[in-house]
Amino acid sequence: MSSYVHLVPALTNVDISAQLCEAAVEIVRMLRIVAAVLFGVVLLSAGTVLWFLKSEGLSARKKPSDFEYALANFALGQSIPIYTRGLKNPLAVNDENIREAQHHFHEHCAVCHGDDGAGKTAVAAHMSPEVPDLHADHVQKWTDGQLFYIIRNGVRFTGMPSWDLADDHIWKLVLVVRGFGPKQSREKPVADNNR
Numbered sequence: 001m002s003s004y005v006h007l008v009p010a011l012t013n014v015d016i017s018a019q020l021c022e023a024a025v026e027i028v029r030m031l032r033i034v035a036a037v038l039f040g041v042v043l044l045s046a047g048t049v050l051w052f053l054k055s056e057g058l059s060a061r062k063k064p065s066d067f068e069y070a071l072a073n074f075a076l077g078q079s080i081p082i083y084t085r086g087l088k089n090p091l092a093v094n095d096e097n098i099r100e101a102q103h104h105f106h107e108h109c110a111v112c113h114g115d116d117g118a119g120k121t122a123v124a125a126h127m128s129p130e131v132p133d134l135h136a137d138h139v140q141k142w143t144d145g146q147l148f149y150i151i152r153n154g155v156r157f158t159g160m161p162s163w164d165l166a167d168d169h170i171w172k173l174v175l176v177v178r179g180f181g182p183k184q185s186r187e188k189p190v191a192d193n194n195r
């Protein structure tokens, strides 16, 4: 064995530099493929957005697709600060609060949402995105705090306005929206998501 030892470093050096060279070529090849794929994805996305816009994608005559709604609902969820999740409505569910709350709802909200919360009003008829049925799961899934945030701040790119009302006033409106939830509306069938 020992007679061959002096040959080893020379052989290893050649081997290593050849291997390094091959590895570098391979890396460059991979980078080119990744760049080509990324370019393709960007081109395809830009094409899809353009096609969407050109096919009257932003006309209020068309109802958004389920995919658009899913995307918008996800975005809305992400935009609501986390601390709001744990907030509890400080108001008791009693006759006086409910009566006042319904009065506020009738005054501010019923023009679009209807007193029954179903959103089947003359104003709502031609809106896109649609005025949701407030009985729907995707509305009732919000916590009280999230509903408070949505009512106070509104929803951009939709007809849902923001409201500069006193906290107490907004919590009352949250009571009304909660009232459209499954427990309180047992006598009416819980309407399907009208989207």
Ligand code: HEC
Pocket: 076, 105, 108, 109, 110, 111, 112, 113, 127, 129, 130, 131, 132, 134, 138, 139, 147, 150, 151, 155, 158, 159, 160, 161, 163, 173, 174, 177
């Ligand atoms: C001018 C019409 C209009 C008025 C007035 C209005 N809303 Fe809305 N509201 C909308 C529309 C449109 C949406 C759908 C927003 C969306 O697509 O995310 C909506 C959504 C909502 C949602 C559900 C949010 C979601 O998408 O899950 C709640 C809760 C709500 N409104 C409560 C109220 C309350 C309470 C008032 C009164 C203070 C009110 N709205 C007044 C049009 C209106």
